Amino acid sequence: MIRIARFMEAQVMGQTLLSNHRMARIIALGDRKNPAVLTPCMIVGNEDALRIPEQMAPFIHEQDNSELPGSLRIHSRLPLAIPFEGNGPDWSIRLPHVLPPSMQDADYKQGSNDGPMLVVTWQKLCHDPKLVDPDLKPQIVVLLDARQLAEHPGRLASALLILRSRFSSSLIWCPAISGPDNLALLTWMGVDVHDMARTIQCEANELLLTSSGPRHPETSLSEEVSRDAHVRIWREELANVKQAIREGRLRELVEQRVLSSPRMVEHLRYHDAMACEEKTHSTLSVVVPTGQALRAHSASSLNDPEVLDWVNFMRRDYLPPESRKEVLVLLPCSQRKPYRDSRSHRRFREAMGNTSAHEVMVTSPLGLVPRDVEMIWPAAHYDVPTTGEWTEDEKVRINDVLSSLIERCNYRLIVNHSGLEFDFLSGIEVINTRASDSATSKEALERLRDAMSQACEKYDIGRQSNSQRLLEEFKSVARRQMRNDSWMNGLEVVGKPPQWKLAKSGVQMAQWLPERGSLSLTKAALPLLFENNSLPAIELISGIEWKGDVFSSNLLRFDSDIKKGGDLLVLQDGELRGMARASIASWAWPDSPGRLARGHHRL
Numbered sequence: 392m393i394r395i396a397r398f399m400e401a402q403v404m405g406q407t408l409l410s411n412h413r414m415a416r417i418i419a420l421g422d423r424k425n426p427a428v429l430t431p432c433m434i435v436g437n438e439d440a441l442r443i444p445e446q447m448a449p450f451i452h453e454q455d456n457s458e459l460p461g462s463l464r465i466h467s468r469l470p471l472a473i474p475f476e477g478n479g480p481d482w483s484i485r486l487p488h489v490l491p492p493s494m495q496d497a498d499y500k501q502g503s504n505d506g507p508m509l510v511v512t513w514q515k516l517c518h519d520p521k522l523v524d525p526d527l528k529p530q531i532v533v534l535l536d537a538r539q540l541a542e543h544p545g546r547l548a549s550a551l552l553i554l555r556s557r558f559s560s561s562l563i564w565c566p567a568i569s570g571p572d573n574l575a576l577l578t579w580m581g582v583d584v585h586d587m588a589r590t591i592q593c594e595a596n597e598l599l600l601t602s603s604g605p606r607h608p609e610t611s612l613s614e615e616v617s618r619d620a621h622v623r624i625w626r627e628e629l630a631n632v633k634q635a636i637r638e639g640r641l642r643e644l645v646e647q648r649v650l651s652s653p654r655m656v657e658h659l660r661y662h663d664a665m666a667c668e669e670k671t672h673s674t675l676s677v678v679v680p681t682g683q684a685l686r687a688h689s690a691s692s693l694n695d696p697e698v699l700d701w702v703n704f705m706r707r708d709y710l711p712p713e714s715r716k717e718v719l720v721l722l723p724c725s726q727r728k729p730y731r732d733s734r735s736h737r738r739f740r741e742a743m744g745n746t747s748a749h750e751v752m753v754t755s756p757l758g759l760v761p762r763d764v765e766m767i768w769p770a771a772h773y774d775v776p777t778t779g780e781w782t783e784d785e786k787v788r789i790n791d792v793l794s795s796l797i798e799r800c801n802y803r804l805i806v807n808h809s810g811l812e813f814d815f816l817s818g819i820e821v822i823n824t825r826a827s828d829s830a831t832s833k834e835a836l837e838r839l840r841d842a843m844s845q846a847c848e849k850y851d852i853g854r855q856s857n858s859q860r861l862l863e864e865f866k867s868v869a870r871r872q873m874r875n876d877s878w879m880n881g882l883e884v885v886g887k888p889p890q891w892k893l894a895k896s897g898v899q900m901a902q903w904l905p906e907r908g909s910l911s912l913t914k915a916a917l918p919l920l921f922e923n924n925s926l927p928a929i930e931l932i933s934g935i936e937w938k939g940d941v942f943s944s945n946l947l948r949f950d951s952d953i954k955k956g957g958d959l960l961v962l963q964d965g966e967l968r969g970m971a972r973a974s975i976a977s978w979a980w981p982d983s984p985g986r987l988a989r990g991h992h993r994l
Contacts, residue, residue, distance in 0.1 A: 408985040482508035537565035548661035555581030560982035571628040604651040678956030712863035715749035724754035753809040758792035763867035877923040941988040953977035969993040
């Protein structure tokens, strides 16, 4: 048996996290120079070992119930443990007695279970204090009663969110619930290893278990129910899921797959709601790779945690620039992002003039997108079908976010050019400039021009200089992507578009990178960021020289509000050493395989 610390270094910590998307990830298992297999993967019984290649199913499971309690053994078909000379590892454990999830209040003592294979149940999650021991680092976690939890609303999602967050470096297996139909969903929820129990059950009933669920074979096309046919289905769906993770579109695939089962829709909704709670909001991203999109192609996208995170930001935290709190202008969105690059919004801005009115776009699924933060994730990256029609759920969201914004900001005038009617607006002056015309019609634009002319005269919302407008927008970006904008006091906008620079006393502090939708910070800005507590911080172990990136091996502590793609201050012995960029959100710290953050600046 390989010692746990040594195995974790080779098997997980020493491996590159090839790709991840929220809580789904692709991990290379085995020798980091020549990985033997990639997750998500399968685990099979001995009878299937000859039919399914090791690259699909690197693990074999054997359960012995001849004695009570029974035992479970999992062994590898490939060399995944140091020194990579023979197949391994080999895990075995006595199985605990499983109480029904309805008996969660019963504190049934299950005995010691703290080796390289950790078997948990709902009852154990509720009562076993050993699960919070930071020294507990299993190589694989088996959620033994996953099948029963899947029948109780919300419990499977809750259990997986706890396990994935607590044991970020461990593989997770949920026996007897996986299939090609829910592979994307379970991977999205954090499951790494999948078995064929449901497939075998379908074969016994002469059914094919496909990516769309169980069905009868189509005999007119010579389909047949066989293990080989099912292996082909599994292979194709594993490939679909891995490619979707790499390309950042797993959510889109999940939304397609869950429609085949009301229960899967239920699991997704519970997981979305829990993943967006305050304590787990850091599962999300703040800056994403160029080209990544938030594909909001279905009604389920309204509940995507990335979407809900934005909606909650607009509801609770967003405040417009100080100079833009008099007049609110509601505009329709555009298919092109950011909106300001679209033909329609160029015409809107030409009609309005360069005033200090607060421009806010009405859209779905995000609800509202203010002009000053339209350049960042996800506002500049979402893709949604545009039909001109609004569902009731979309209207409810827009009304909810808008009412919250108006309550916080106390606008004196609302110019509504969005095309939507807002019956709840009372006690505030509203000018509807659309009537029944299209947003870019000559008549509507003329009404918009007249309304803004009146607003400028009545509420003194004069023209803004370009540098003032840009500085206000960059401050809004900082309030969203960082903890605050305090570090920007005294800065001025210099340079040329589109990569504007922020400087203080002639020293460059940051540069706007439109392709990233974020500010690129310089070394000179780090003391300001540190003094103003403007970024999450991590601290390195004392006495080591920081040369490369940040790994668990050189990490002492970290803040809990880290988001993927966000900048981090790097400390050592309480002193500022530099800056890094998070490779993964804080739910996976400190034990995520591979790099936690990429070194960016060193002082």
